[in-house]
Amino acid sequence: xxxxxxxxxxxxxxxxxxxxxxxxxxxxxxxxxxxxxxxxxxxxxxxxxxxxxxxxxxxxxxxxxxxxxxxxxxxxxxxxxxxxxxxxxxxxxxxxxxxxxxxxxxxxxxxxxxxxxxxxxxxxxxxxxxxxxxxxxxxxxxxxxxxxxxxxxxxxxxxxxxxxx
Numbered sequence: 001x002x003x004x005x006x007x008x009x010x011x012x013x014x015x016x017x018x019x020x021x022x023x024x025x026x027x028x029x030x031x032x033x034x035x036x037x038x039x040x041x042x043x044x045x046x047x048x049x050x051x052x053x054x055x056x057x058x059x060x061x062x063x064x065x066x067x068x069x070x071x072x073x074x075x076x077x078x079x080x081x082x083x084x085x086x087x088x089x090x091x092x093x094x095x096x097x098x099x100x101x102x103x104x105x106x107x108x109x110x111x112x113x114x115x116x117x118x119x120x121x122x123x124x125x126x127x128x129x130x131x132x133x134x135x136x137x138x139x140x141x142x143x144x145x146x147x148x149x150x151x152x153x154x155x156x157x158x159x160x161x162x163x164x165x
Contacts, residue, residue, distance in 0.1 A: 039102060079164065081157050085135045088155040089126045095153060096123055103153055117145055 010017070077083065095101035096119050125146060129136060136143040150156045 079161065082133075082135055084157045084160050086130055086133065088150055088157065088160055089130050089136075091155045092150055092153055093123060093126050093130075103155075117142075117149060122146055122149065 091102060095103060121142070125136075125143065136147050138144050138147060147156070151159075
């Protein structure tokens with residue numbers, strides 16, 4: 001009996017329920033219309049510190065503090081400034097060379113500030129730094145401009161650290 005009563009109430013109010021749903025869809029579309037796209041990437045890394053075999057607590061090879069230190073060292077290496085710098089170089093290289101870049105900042109401001117930079121030269125320098133696993137130096141004027149270019153794209157180390165989880 002109660003089910004029939006609820007069904008009758010819903011059938012009388014079907015247009016108002018449908019109108020609310022349509023308004024919610026339109027509002028969600030309008031709120032997300034000008035939102036920048038966000039890219040999400042998930043990575044899994046095998047450290048090799050654990051074994052799939054059964055572990056015995058009495059085994060001398062199983063040292064919990066030692067394993068904890070190894071994991072902490074791996075996390076520190078992943079979030080180190082050098083690794084994040086190399087990641088930022090790869091991201092900028094992709095944005096400079098790809099048809100669909102990850103980020104497209106306002107280039108009218110960039111053209112005034114970074115007009116002396118040549119994209120091919122920047123790509124060559126960044127690829128060289130990636131290949132040699134070294135970071136840009138603030139002592140060299142061209143590399144200083146590239147560092148500023150990274151900051152303009154928000155690919156500098158501090159910006160990347162804020163976005164990593």
